[in-house]
Structure formats: structure tokens, C-alpha cells
Amino acid sequence: MLSFTFKRFLQLIPVFFGATLLVYFLVFATPGDPITALSGGKPMTPAVEASLRAQYNLDQPFWIQYGLYLKNLVTLDLGMSFSGQEVRDLLIRAFPVTARLAVMALAIEAVFGILFGVIAGMRKGKWFDSTVLFASLIVIAVPTFVLGFVLQYVVGVELGWAKPTVSGGATWGELILPATVLGLVSLAYVLRLTRTSIIENKQADYVRTATAKGLSRGRVVNVHILRNSLIPVVTFLGADLGSLMGGAIVTEGIFNVPGVGSLLFSAIRKGEIPTVVAVVGVLVVVFVLANLIVDMLYALLDPRIRYA
Amino acid sequence: MVQNADPKPLLEIKDLAITFSTPDGPVNAVRNANLTVMPGETVAIVGESGSGKSTTALAAIGLLPGNGEVSAGQILFDGEDISKASEKRFVELRGNHIGMVPQDPMSNLNPVWKIGFQVKETLKANGLAGNNPKQRVAQVLSDAGLPDAATRANQYPHEFSGGMRQRALIAIGLACRPRLLIADEPTSALDVTVQQQILDHLDTMTSELGTAVLLITHDLGLAAERAEKVIVMYKGQVVESGPALELLRNPQHPYTKRLINSAPSLAAQRGDKHELAVDQVAAQKTEPLLKISNLTKVFDIRRGFGRKDKFTAVDKVSFEIPKGTTTAVVGESGSGKSTIAQMVLNLLDATSGDIVFDGQAIGKLSERDLFKYRRRVQPIFQDPYGSLDPMYSIFRTIEEPLRIHGIGNQASREKKVKELLDQVSMPASTMHRFPNELSGGQRQRIAIARALALKPEMIVCDEAVSALDVLVQAQVLELLDELQRELGLTYLFITHDLAVVREIADNVCVMEHGQMVEQGTVDEIFENAKSDYTRNLLAAIPGASLI
Numbered sequence: 001m002l003s004f005t006f007k008r009f010l011q012l013i014p015v016f017f018g019a020t021l022l023v024y025f026l027v028f029a030t031p032g033d034p035i036t037a038l039s040g041g042k043p044m045t046p047a048v049e050a051s052l053r054a055q056y057n058l059d060q061p062f063w064i065q066y067g068l069y070l071k072n073l074v075t076l077d078l079g080m081s082f083s084g085q086e087v088r089d090l091l092i093r094a095f096p097v098t099a100r101l102a103v104m105a106l107a108i109e110a111v112f113g114i115l116f117g118v119i120a121g122m123r124k125g126k127w128f129d130s131t132v133l134f135a136s137l138i139v140i141a142v143p144t145f146v147l148g149f150v151l152q153y154v155v156g157v158e159l160g161w162a163k164p165t166v167s168g169g170a171t172w173g174e175l176i177l178p179a180t181v182l183g184l185v186s187l188a189y190v191l192r193l194t195r196t197s198i199i200e201n202k203q204a205d206y207v208r209t210a211t212a213k214g215l216s217r218g219r220v221v222n223v224h225i226l227r228n229s230l231i232p233v234v235t236f237l238g239a240d241l242g243s244l245m246g247g248a249i250v251t252e253g254i255f256n257v258p259g260v261g262s263l264l265f266s267a268i269r270k271g272e273i274p275t276v277v278a279v280v281g282v283l284v285v286v287f288v289l290a291n292l293i294v295d296m297l298y299a300l301l302d303p304r305i306r307y308a
Numbered sequence: 309m310v311q312n313a314d315p316k317p318l319l320e321i322k323d324l325a326i327t328f329s330t331p332d333g334p335v336n337a338v339r340n341a342n343l344t345v346m347p348g349e350t351v352a353i354v355g356e357s358g359s360g361k362s363t364t365a366l367a368a369i370g371l372l373p374g375n376g377e378v379s380a381g382q383i384l385f386d387g388e389d390i391s392k393a394s395e396k397r398f399v400e401l402r403g404n405h406i407g408m409v410p411q412d413p414m415s416n417l418n419p420v421w422k423i424g425f426q427v428k429e430t431l432k433a434n435g436l437a438g439n440n441p442k443q444r445v446a447q448v449l450s451d452a453g454l455p456d457a458a459t460r461a462n463q464y465p466h467e468f469s470g471g472m473r474q475r476a477l478i479a480i481g482l483a484c485r486p487r488l489l490i491a492d493e494p495t496s497a498l499d500v501t502v503q504q505q506i507l508d509h510l511d512t513m514t515s516e517l518g519t520a521v522l523l524i525t526h527d528l529g530l531a532a533e534r535a536e537k538v539i540v541m542y543k544g545q546v547v548e549s550g551p552a553l554e555l556l557r558n559p560q561h562p563y564t565k566r567l568i569n570s571a572p573s574l575a576a577q578r579g580d581k582h583e584l585a586v587d588q589v590a591a592q593k594t595e596p597l598l599k600i601s602n603l604t605k606v607f608d609i610r611r612g613f614g615r616k617d618k619f620t621a622v623d624k625v626s627f628e629i630p631k632g633t634t635t636a637v638v639g640e641s642g643s644g645k646s647t648i649a650q651m652v653l654n655l656l657d658a659t660s661g662d663i664v665f666d667g668q669a670i671g672k673l674s675e676r677d678l679f680k681y682r683r684r685v686q687p688i689f690q691d692p693y694g695s696l697d698p699m700y701s702i703f704r705t706i707e708e709p710l711r712i713h714g715i716g717n718q719a720s721r722e723k724k725v726k727e728l729l730d731q732v733s734m735p736a737s738t739m740h741r742f743p744n745e746l747s748g749g750q751r752q753r754i755a756i757a758r759a760l761a762l763k764p765e766m767i768v769c770d771e772a773v774s775a776l777d778v779l780v781q782a783q784v785l786e787l788l789d790e791l792q793r794e795l796g797l798t799y800l801f802i803t804h805d806l807a808v809v810r811e812i813a814d815n816v817c818v819m820e821h822g823q824m825v826e827q828g829t830v831d832e833i834f835e836n837a838k839s840d841y842t843r844n845l846l847a848a849i850p851g852a853s854l855i
Binding site: 204205206207208209210211212213214215216217219223224227228231301302303304 | 369371395399400401402403404407408410411412415416417418419420421422429430433434464466477480481484
């Protein structure tokens, strides 16, 4: 297990460099000139333009640019944004907001997805099961931006139960609505996955044996059906944390959340290579770590899995 | 038999009917079943799959599947009718009044909990854990014959062998000293020698504790050997019941007679088949079709950190199969017998040694010659559910080898498939059906038809009849026998079941831990076995000593 974890950490290195190189190249190759974008299309003197190009190393060929970027990275200097802010500071401001949003979304989808999934699975074919199955299908089918605007309008504006938009501070309370929207689609998947898994496990031979031992119904469900059924669900949840962090662009846009999604979106539009690469780099690390945690949880839940 | 003085029956099933509701309407799984189990007595219910024997027993412990219910009759446990008892009442009864040992040790222990935990929760649920549950768990496990129980309790099911798991399940079933134990095919998934040990142990324990046992089995020999009373069920009804030996020696119902005649452990050798085989052996002795010499297979087992262990699955095995005869390779699981089959089929490469088929060493064949070789040697595998593609119609399944080997055209292939189906006694209309529409025996016939399609000279049967009920097994063995006589086929027959060997084989090779322990003709092995291992295997055949 230890050597497995160590190996996986080593794998982070090539993954990180590969991802940053690829992203750096993609932004580099994107049509449009960052300097023109920066000036907002207004004319500027060649001298100013040249000095700006030199400041952001834009006058250098690709490999030199990437090399300089890596060199600065070692000293944790992530470069400057076009508006003159340290990219590091931008990240430090945006990441906690997105992390808070993602964790809340994950909590919502885990708690309600598993709860409803278990109830539906145990009462297969009854009205509760049919209702949640139908509801989850709708959630999966409707695009997030539709769902987001509808909930924002109904819950935020009409009913006034939650604030329709988020302030600069992005407090936990303000994030409940966006987190619900963000987690809703995954919630539907978690629910369906849990339900299927419960239905499958409840027919397992060892569940019948557990009943034959004289255990109460509650114990059979909690000890013998639930743990075994959660194995695939945990795998899904772990991998989903990564996508929640990176995939919040639409939700953050709707609710005006000052998170990573908004930062990344505006940086891509401006062709601001250092910001894009830094954000994606961190997201890649989060993704790989989330997967590592999933694999370790997997071994914890299922003793048959041992890594060498 | 402590409580035999008590005249009151412990379990009495009266006119029991069990109905399953299915999308196609209600199905009566059990009708008019009657049986009585006295305290301390062992009663066996015998029947083939689908006869309702397990369903009857499960009703007595309230474990019918969700769509099944007792539709008539009574189940009296100690005088109380529990046929309509509440779930709460059953929770009270299960464990400390009625225990169960289930069929398949591989699937009946929860893979994610330690063995000790699973025993402990049984004790706790029935209020018998005491103040030192750990010690109690170890005691219960070692009573069930599990060596080194205190350490073993800390292991997970996947770290146990099948026999050890079944011991753990017996420990769980008997942990709370139930008065009635329902043993549902408790050993049918195990090797004969392990089966014998486990059943002996179960006998000792239940007679010490005075536990009555309701033993469910498909094996009449085993039932007769272990039970005082035998109940034969067929299509949901009890067709015959009575004291074990009497029923075996003097069966009244035609079904019981058929069952006794086809049980390989009870039936005598088939005389006509044997004589013919001897003739063939004499005629062909000079020219073996398959010659295996010093065959060895070593597997690498990964241990992590780049370390490897070597495991010798097959160790310098040599034997010959004369043309037109049947050679059986027998042994317990892990003895390397299936590895030999896979090497003969060239699905695995041999580490060293030679397999020579009709004068050609198959290890050195080119791609093209190998393709030709595959045409001459065909397999039949154990599990007819797994070895037929569920998405292929029967026609496509049987036609596929013909197509791959480019034999005939569409019309002639269709004619050939019809012929093959006829050869295995299946109607031509089966062509358009799919494997899931057929029974286990029918599927195995299809697997045989597929194997025959290319007119092979040799067929490798890897546990080809082990998954089948006795009656079906007898039919399939007969079919193989007929085909051998008609087509002069040569069989390499891999099996763990010595009783089957006596019916089908001319020569026998006995394997233990990858090595050949003994080989000889069927008569030599069965009447004059030289090694202790073979004698143990023979003695372990249930019911062998009864007739």
C-alpha cells in the first residue's frame, strides 16, 4: 500500500508537466493576439507594444516561453496577469471559493444521493422509487444552465429563500443555492448508482445468510447491504470531486461566484497564458489526488483489493 | 440422539404449498409437501434442481424470496405454526432455534467483513456472545474444525479455501446451538475428500449437540449415507419417503428408481461399453493419438516489489491416449488437471515437456498448422451457461466453427447444423433459439454439437458434466458414449468426480498437487488402487459402501 501510494505520487510529476505543456501550447496556438486583447483594440505605440511583449515574454519562441515559465515556477512565481496582479494571488483568492463550492456540492450529492438511492433500492417498484427515478431522469436531461436559471429565479427571486447571487466574500450560506445546482446532476447519478447497487446486493447469498443468522432487519441492511453497495458509489464521488472543481464554470457564471471557473473563463478569453496554465495545473493535481484517494478508499472498503 | 425419547416432532410440515408470483402468473413451486423431523434426527430431502427441495426448507426458516409465499398448509416448529409468522418472530427463531448452512461457501460470506466479525455478530444477535466474545468466536470456529481459529478469525473470506469457508459457515450455523439445522447442499461445491471431512464433522457436532438436521441434497448416495430418513421430491411434490436404506434398496416410485439408476456413485459400471472399450484398447494399443511426456507448467506468482514466486501447477506428467478410447484425469481442485487440458488445447504454453498429437509436437506448430490442429481437437467446458455466447443463436453458435474454417456454403452449413442437432437429440427448431431459453442439459448438448461440428478426432471434456443434475448427467454421458462408438472419437476427460470416471473412462490418471500419482485402467484403479491418495478419493465417494 505504501509503495503503491509512493508510486502514484511519482506519477504526478510527468502528469503535471505534460498537462501544463499541453495547456501552454494550446493557449499559445489560440488565434488572436493577447496584446491587442489587452488594449481593448485601441491603437498603441510600437514602443509600448514591444515593451509589453517583452514584459510577458511574448516576443520569445514557444519553447523559451515555456522554459521561462517553468524556471519561475520553481520559485513559486506563477507570473503576472495582464491587469498587473500576481497570478498566485488570483489563485489564492479564487481557489478557496471554488473548493468551498465543490465540497458543499459533493456533500449535498453524497448525502441526498445515497439516502434516496438506498430508500429507492430497498423499496424497488414502489411509489418512492418510481418518483425519484423519474425526477433524476429530468435532472440528468435538463442542461445545467437551464436548471441554474430556473432555480435562481424560483428559489432566489420569487420565493426569496436564498440569495440569488453571491457577494465577493462567497460565504457558506450564499453558496447553498449554487452548490445545489452544481451537485444536482451528480446527485442524480449517485442516486441511480446507489439504487442499482443496493438492488443487486440485497439479493446476494451472504445477505440471506446474514438474515438466517438471526440478525435484525436493520443490522442486515446497515452492515451487510450498505457497505458493499457503497463501493462503486465512493469511486464515483471521488472522481466527481475533481470535475466539480473544474466544471463549475457555468454555475459560477450564473450565480456570479468569484471562483476558479470565472477566473479561468476570463483568462482564456484574454489569452492570458500564465493564469490559464496555473489554474489548469492546479486542477490537474487536484484531479490526480482525488483519484488517488478514491483508489485508497476502495482498498479500505473492499479488503479483497490490495495494491502492491 | 439425546432427545429421541421425546415423541413430539420438532418440525412438522403438513400439506405445504408454496407459490411464486411471476409476471406470467403464479407458479406452484411446492404442492402437498409433508415431512416430519424428530428432535436429533437427520432427514434428507433429495431431488434435482427445480424440484422444490430448497424452497421447502427455506420456508421453514422464513427465507423465501420476496415473490414467494406459503399458500396452503402448515409448518409446525415445536408445535407452533410458523408458516405465516411475522418477520419479528422469525428474527427470534433464526440462529438459536433454527440455524442454516447454505450451499455455496464462495458467495455466502460477506467479502468485506472478517470471518470473526461475521461469527461474532451471530452470537451477539442471539445474546450468546458472553463477556469474552473473542474467545467464544475462536471456540465456535475451532469446534467446526477450523485449525488455528483465533488467528483465522482475523482473516477475510477471500483468504480462506472453499473447505475452510464452509467450516466457517457451519460454525455460524451451529454457533447458537439451534435445535434444527437446515443444511442446503452444504458440500456440493467442494472436493469429495473435503466433502467427506466436513460431513463427518457436521455429523459429530450435531449428534453431540442433539441437533436435528434437515439435509437438502441432489445426491441420493450422500443422503442415504448421512440421513436416517430420506424424502424424494420431484416437480414440487414429495414422491416417496422412508428410512434411507430401505428406500435405496427397494424404491417404489418410478422417479426414485430412475434417480438410483443414474446416480453415478451408486450405479455399476456399464458392461457393454466397457467390453467395447477393451476391444478398442487392444486394437489401437500400438498407436496413441495423444502422447504427453514430461509435461510441466510453472506459473509466476507476483509478490510485489518485483519479487516473484514460482508455482508448479503440472510437474513432469506423462501419459498416452490410444485412439478411440477415453482417458480420465482425476484429482481435487488445484491438482493441475485443468491446466493439462488447457495445454492440450494449446490455450496455455507448456513450460517444458512435449504434447505429441498424431505424431506432431503441438508446441512447435506454425500459425497455420495450429489452425489445422484446432480443427482436430475440440473442447467442451464445464459451465454451459458461461461457454455459450448469450447473444448468439444456437444456429450461429454451431455454425461459427464451420464458417471460421471455411467449410461449405450457407446451404450446406445449415444442413450440417441440422444434422449435428439431430446427433445430440435436439430438434432442428432449436436453431433459432438462444442459450437462455434452454436448460443446463440442453445447453451442454449444444456445446457438444458445436464441438462435433468440425469432425474432430479428439474432444477435451473439462468437467463437462459436473454442473448437471444426475439424470441429465447420465443422459449426457450416454450421448458421449454413443458418439464415441459411432464416430470413433477419443476423449480426454477431466473431472473431480471418480464416480463419473467409472462410467465413462477406459484409462485413469490420478493427479495430486501437479503430479501424477497413479495411472492404469479403470479396473486397476477401482479395484486395486496402489496409492493412499487414490484410495482416499475412492472412499470419499458418498454412498460407495452402501450397495
